[in-house]
Amino acid sequence: GDSVTQMEGPVTLSEEAFLTINCTYTATGYPSLFWYVQYPGEGLQLLLKATKADDKGSNKGFEATYRKETTSFHLEKGSVQVSDSAVYFCALSYVNTDKLIFGTGTRLQVFP
Amino acid sequence: EAGVVQSPRYKIIEKKQPVAFWCNPISGHNTLYWYLQNLGQGPELLIRYENEEAVDDSQLPKDRFSAERLKGVDSTLKIQPAELGDSAVYLCASSLTLFSGNTGELFFGEGSRLTVL
Numbered sequence: 001g002d003s004v005t006q007m008e009g010p011v012t013l014s015e016e017a018f019l020t021i022n023c024t025y026t027a028t029g030y031p032s033l034f035w036y037v038q039y040p041g042e043g044l045q046l047l048l049k050a051t052k053a054d055d056k057g058s059n060k061g062f063e064a065t066y067r068k069e070t071t072s073f074h075l076e077k078g079s080v081q082v083s084d085s086a087v088y089f090c091a092l093s094y095v096n097t098d099k100l101i102f103g104t105g106t107r108l109q110v111f112p
Numbered sequence: 113e114a115g116v117v118q119s120p121r122y123k124i125i126e127k128k129q130p131v132a133f134w135c136n137p138i139s140g141h142n143t144l145y146w147y148l149q150n151l152g153q154g155p156e157l158l159i160r161y162e163n164e165e166a167v168d169d170s171q172l173p174k175d176r177f178s179a180e181r182l183k184g185v186d187s188t189l190k191i192q193p194a195e196l197g198d199s200a201v202y203l204c205a206s207s208l209t210l211f212s213g214n215t216g217e218l219f220f221g222e223g224s225r226l227t228v229l
Binding site: 004032034036041042043044045046049051089091093099100102103104105 | 115116152153154155156157160168203205216217218219220221222223
């Protein structure tokens with residue numbers, strides 16, 4: 001079945017460091033790919049998405065590119081801030097099902 | 113605009129007791145979801161509603177779990193009786209339907225954290 005695999009955390013970085021959180025997927029079709037973020041004490045919220053191969057999603061300085069050849073959707077940010085500390089979830093869904101399949105989440109901790 | 117509202121935020125019960133969670137979706141969102149999130153795991157879909165119809169409940173353990181969305185707005189998720197393994201966070205989410213501008217984004221509530229002793 002379809003699944004999403006994320007790198008285990010926590011990822012611990014100093015402020016202004018470069019961030020990569022790896023995400024790979026297994027899918028039978030052509031899903032849309034998402035990154036959701038969960039800040040402490042808050043609900044999950046959409047960070048960015050890409051709906052087809054080679055699309056790049058971006059938001060708040062974060063980017064991820066839909067790579068069909070490597071079945072990946074890695075999250076990157078050039079310079080992290082303390083306020084980016086959160087749990088990041090990679091997910092996929094098909095446009096005709098509305099069903100999100102999540103990875104296990106990666107906790108990011110950024111220190112000043 | 114108000115987001116997805118869930119209650120209670122926290123619930124502690126003894127095993128074999130019943131428990132219920134309530135969700136009010138974003139106004140105008142016809143699709144409503146209940147997800148289960150175990151500690152250190154990603155959310156897993158329990159049930160999805162289109163208006164008042166449950167269109168995907170294949171992952172809902174029907175021997176002890178039940179859900180309803182009688183008027184196509186608010187929803188309630190019930191567990192009876194609760195077991196130790198039910199300790200988790202229960203998330204509610206809502207979205208527009210596919211044919212009313214859904215971009216694939218789900219809007220989540222803050223969740224209801226259940227502890228079964």
